[in-house]
Amino acid sequence: MSPTAPIISKVWSFCTTLRDDGVGYGDYLEQLTYLIFLKMADEYSRPPYNRNVGIPKKYSWQTLKAKKGAELEVLYVELLRALGTKKGMLGQIFTKSQNKIQDPAKLYRLIAMVDSTQWATMGADVKGDIYEGLLEKNAEDTKSGAGQYFTPRALIRAMVECVRPEPKKTIADPACGTGGFFLAAYDFITDTQNYKLDKAQKAFLKHETFYGNEIVANTRRMCLMNMFLHNIGEIDGDSLVSPNDALVAQSPQSFDYVLANPPFGKKSSMSFTNAEGEQETDDLTYNRQDFWATTSNKQLNFVQHIRTMLKTTGKAAVVVPDNVLFEGGAGETIRRKLLENTDLHTILRLPTGIFYAHGVKANVLFFDNQPASPKAWTKAVWYYDYRTNVHHTLKKKPLRFEDLAEFVDCYNPENRQKRKATWHPEKNPEGRWRKFSYKELVARDKTSLDLFWLKDKSLTDLDNLPEPDELAEEIIENLEAGLNSFREVLAGLAQKG
Template identity: 85%
Template sequence: MNTASIISKVWSFCTTLRDDGVGYGDYLEQLTYLIFLKMADEYSQPPYRREVGIPPEYNWQSLKTKRGAELEGHYIALLRALGARPGMLGQIFTKAQNKIQDPAKLYRLIKMVDGVQWVMMGADIKGDIYEGLLEKNAEDTKSGAGQYFTPRALIKAIVECVRPEPDRTIADPACGTGGFFLAAYDFLSDPKHYSLDKAQKHFLKHETFHGNEIVANTRRLCLMNMFLHHIGEIDGESAISPNDALVAPSGQSYDYVLANPPFGKKSAMSFTNEEGEQESDDLTYNRQDFWATTSNKQLNFVQHIRTLLKTTGKAAVVVPDNVLFEGGAGETIRRKLLENTDLHTILRLPTGIFYAHGVKANVLFFDNREASPHPWTKEVWYYDYRTNVHHTLKKKPMRYEDLAEFIACYHPTNRHERRESWHGEKNPEGRWRKFNYETLAARDKTSLDLFWLKDKSLTDLDNLPEPEELAEEIIENLEAGLNSFREVLAGLAAGGNQE
């Protein structure tokens, strides 16, 4: 069976199941279980003969011999049993449920998976199939899966700027479906960048990546995504922890942290009160290694990421706008970040590129440094890829090529040779501009929320975007405003509950 026919079968069967109410996410989940079991079966055969830890009564062959209600019952028992196993096996099957209620369709899916030799298939082919499904799943806005999917064009550009080196560790404390890991793996394994020896290849596959993902289904997808790209082993330990990264120091430090922590301003815990009603309580993380105590999830992730870095470590983290201007703990954290790290670059992103609507985000690039009486940040370079930029997810999605100018301006091979494209008189439209530490530190609340380009939609009617783009942008802005009001309301409600 060739690649095209495999992809065609995978997609056509997904369409069949959608008619029965099985969404991309549920389909992807079941496909993950079955491909893993089939690959385990292939690894148990010659020439591999590996023991993966799957009991014989729950192996791939046991699924192939059953039909109808017997198959459904056996599949449910299999999922439950394998979820209790240790290592990656248990992580893949944790909290697993059967979402395909028709045994005939389940059998057809098993037969489809059985018709492919997955171990022999190239990692790029398997990866493309799986990544395609992940992106389709992210497009299903009702499922909420989009919040775990960072646009791959953005991830690739970030990795291109950071340029990770071999024999270095890479962490992501909110790794979602593993996008940063895969892009870093592709960069490191590309012969155009490095010629890896045997030891470096082993390190890349087994020791480079470390992550956290608290949502069981998303963690499962991440593990399978990495495994299909030949990162880790089927019988190895999981590189992705189910623990909340913010609760306590990890005890480990890394060379790089690449992350897009989940959007949403506050960390909260739901519970049932004495009257049987659902309430939520803001979570604050009291950690001595944090600069400030706050319930703002984004600010906590920025602090946590800094603690994960080695003294020579580098970070690139996607954050919403409030991290750049919020007062209180936000001001403290920004000032400490400027003083204790070299916060050298901020990429300002447009709306319309994330599957979560109304998101206004930025990428912070900073290098950790040892303790010093003087601020490490001397100047911060801004690239404004928001003003007069219009993207939509379907009609005009952001591509890697759209960020080519930013990558060139970033000057990844030697960022100390940068040149501004902005000039007050010669080129007021330049998107690349630097501000020194003194200017930023003197701003109200040490705000890093800076723009200098004129919004042409306010002055040049001839250059207005298409009506559809305008409508989508209006919706994005309205939803962003609604999200802000919901956070204010949640904060007021929480304050009322404490009185």
């Protein structure tokens, strides 16, 4: 059992008590974030740290801890409102904060529980693991919807292992959720088997490496807290994560790496009240001069945006749903431009059952930005099919890093030029790793990158069917994916009508 498991269990068990009062998982984690931050600020204000983190004495941990009953509730509400007006990370942690615990006695018990742990002296890996464990538990609660902000850590680690980020280079995520990509990149760079960091490299890693956007306030605060507990950024420093909508305007800075899993949901739209006083929605398009095509498809816009964020030598790994690979119109334009203007060298096809948001069929695109050229930069795209005949479920058979180890080996991150296909039409027709030339891809209808070559054994081999509960979960996943597609078609027809 993990050494952090007892603390996670202890901290999480209190949520059961609060649920009777209507406090959901997400609200509980939000309140925990505030309280752990306040407790750590108090610890850092004492020897040997002696740091002033900008919290007024009347809102200090000691003042809060001394209150009970109605006085505690009044002070807590006032504290949340006041700290949300501060600058830097402090203000971002408490922005739009509200008290969701209506029973002062239970708030007092929660404060006592947080107070019983010395957070500042705890190792960053232990603190981080505790908070990551809580975030994962929150993501597992399907009713909260938090799963859409939580990318499976095994997938993130595999993507980072392939990209191999280097010290003193910048890493961005325009939809950073709870900060999973930042933490995995941080772990990779600080791993002594990968790099031996000097003092300057360590300082750059902590303060200048990571840049993120997250427009959902509660998710943003959890991302900041997650990073801070992992020793990225300072409690009294500037925020590393911006609240801005990344798609609105081109970033003033370009980056060495972009690692991202942008929010799923095909259309960007906005609600408004018409002349008759009725609510209507309208497709939201981003008219940017640096985009190849104008579209209301959020995923296609994120692909374009990520390309504009990269330095000429920049590299990206981004999770996208299937429609990005085959949708016509703007989709075809964007795929052609991506093949021409970047080296789109790898696509990983993912199975259903690995994301907390149900009904998701996704892929990972790996591409390297390049300078302008009259010739297409992509010579061939290597595919790894980890979808056909692969069965995962969130509870009984979750995705592990070991499941993607073969893909990482095939990717050959240390020398991509020396890749070897595992697929062969006669010798190994079951091989999951093969390449398609640029000419083959652009000759396809709508330049579709939606490619499969393995036979689905579930259609022919009844002896090797997964367990009934796994099969049921997979059927539900596929039905939900189909329903999502139908909803998008229906929404499009409604807009045209």
